[in-house]
Amino acid sequence: MLWREAEAFYRLPELSHLPKARLAEVRRAIETDGSYQHTPDELLIGAKVAWRNHARCIGRMHWRSLRLLDFRHCRTAEEVAQACWEHLxxxxxxxxLRSVITIFAPRTAQGEIRILNPQLIRYAGYRQADGTVIGDPLHVEITELAQALGWNGTGGAFDVLPVIIQMPGDHPRAFDVPADALLEVPISHPELPGIAELGLKWHANPAVSNMGLEIGGISYTAAPFSGWYVGSEIGARNLSDTYRYDVLPDVAACMGLDTRHDRTLWKDRALVELTYAVLHSYRQAGVLIVDHHSAARQFLNHVDAEGQAGRPVPTQWSWVNPPLSASATPTYHRTYDAPDFGLRPNFVSQDTVLSCPVTGAVRAVEQ
Structure with a gap:
C-alpha cells in the first residue's frame, strides 16, 4: 500500500525533474525500513499539490506561492511550540500575510505529533453556570482542557487560547502564544460608531493546525498552514453565527433596525454592515484580507487556468460560495468537478480527542 501511494506521488509531473534513481531509492527504503523520507523539495511540492487538490479551499489560485518551514527535526513539545511561533x-x-506551511515529523509506529487547537490562534469559551458562554462557544471543550492543564485566562470574550501540543506517548501540554507572534484587529465601522463600542476584534492570521497532510503514503499529523481571511468568514460566520459570538442583534441595535420581525431583513442588513466593518478595519490596520466577490473571481481564474493545464478542480460547491450574497458572486452560478477527498496529496480531517490526566477524554467538535 505505501509503495503504491509513493509511486503515484513520484509520478506527478511536478516531480519530473527528479532523477530516475530516486523512485528506486524510495522503494528500497520501504522494503528495508518500512517507510521513507521526503526531501525538503519533495515536501514543498507535495504540500503545494495538496493545497491545489483540496476541494474546500477557495484560495487555491495561490498554490504555487506556498512557503515551507521544515521542522521535522523537532522532538519535544517545547521545540514544536517554538516552531509554531516562528510560523505565526x-x-x-x-x-x-503570506501562505506558509510548517511540517513536523510524520506518524510512525511509535505515535504521532498532534496540535489539538483547530487554529494556532483561537479564542476561549467559558461555560457559565446558567449554560451561557462568554467568548467563543465553539471552543468550550478545548478551553476546559487548557484550564485542566494549568492555563488561566481572564474570563473575557477574546482571550487567546494557549496552543496545546501532544507528543507521541505523552500527555498534552499548553503553551501561551507570545505577544510578538499575535496580531489582532479591533473592529470598527466608518459610518456606524456604535460598532466600535461593541469591543469586537479578530486575529489576523487563520493558521489551521488540526488537519493532517498526506503525501505519498506518509501522514504528517501536525502541519499548520495559513493564508489570509476572506472577510465574510469573520463578519458573516465567526462573529455572527448563533452558535458562535452571535452579535447580529447588537449590530442591528447600533443601526437602529427593527428586530421584531424577520421580514425587516435586519439580520441581512446587519450581516452586510458587520462584514463591511471587518474589511474596513483590516485595511485600516494594514492587514491583508480579501472580500468574497474578489475571492470568487480569483477562484474562477484558477479553475480556468487549471482547465488550460488539463487538470480537474475537485470542488465542494458549498465551501467556495460565501455565507452572504452568494448569488451575487460568479462562483454561485456554475458547477464544478465533484469533490474527491481520496485524491492525494491532500489535507485531511483528523479526529481530535481532547484528553488529559485530569479531565479524561472528550471528543472535540472543531473540524
Whole structure:
C-alpha cells in the first residue's frame, strides 16, 4: 500500500525533474525500513499539490506561492511550540500575510505529533453556570482542557487560547502564544460608531493546525498552514453565527433596525454592515484580507487556468460560495468537478480527542 501511494506521488509531473534513481531509492527504503523520507523539495511540492487538490479551499489560485518551514527535526513539545511561533511570525509578516506551511515529523509506529487547537490562534469559551458562554462557544471543550492543564485566562470574550501540543506517548501540554507572534484587529465601522463600542476584534492570521497532510503514503499529523481571511468568514460566520459570538442583534441595535420581525431583513442588513466593518478595519490596520466577490473571481481564474493545464478542480460547491450574497458572486452560478477527498496529496480531517490526566477524554467538535 505505501509503495503504491509513493509511486503515484513520484509520478506527478511536478516531480519530473527528479532523477530516475530516486523512485528506486524510495522503494528500497520501504522494503528495508518500512517507510521513507521526503526531501525538503519533495515536501514543498507535495504540500503545494495538496493545497491545489483540496476541494474546500477557495484560495487555491495561490498554490504555487506556498512557503515551507521544515521542522521535522523537532522532538519535544517545547521545540514544536517554538516552531509554531516562528510560523505565526513569518506568515503574519506584520499584516502582509503570506501562505506558509510548517511540517513536523510524520506518524510512525511509535505515535504521532498532534496540535489539538483547530487554529494556532483561537479564542476561549467559558461555560457559565446558567449554560451561557462568554467568548467563543465553539471552543468550550478545548478551553476546559487548557484550564485542566494549568492555563488561566481572564474570563473575557477574546482571550487567546494557549496552543496545546501532544507528543507521541505523552500527555498534552499548553503553551501561551507570545505577544510578538499575535496580531489582532479591533473592529470598527466608518459610518456606524456604535460598532466600535461593541469591543469586537479578530486575529489576523487563520493558521489551521488540526488537519493532517498526506503525501505519498506518509501522514504528517501536525502541519499548520495559513493564508489570509476572506472577510465574510469573520463578519458573516465567526462573529455572527448563533452558535458562535452571535452579535447580529447588537449590530442591528447600533443601526437602529427593527428586530421584531424577520421580514425587516435586519439580520441581512446587519450581516452586510458587520462584514463591511471587518474589511474596513483590516485595511485600516494594514492587514491583508480579501472580500468574497474578489475571492470568487480569483477562484474562477484558477479553475480556468487549471482547465488550460488539463487538470480537474475537485470542488465542494458549498465551501467556495460565501455565507452572504452568494448569488451575487460568479462562483454561485456554475458547477464544478465533484469533490474527491481520496485524491492525494491532500489535507485531511483528523479526529481530535481532547484528553488529559485530569479531565479524561472528550471528543472535540472543531473540524
Amino acid at each position: 511570525r513569518q506568515s503574519t509578516n506584520k499584516g502582509q
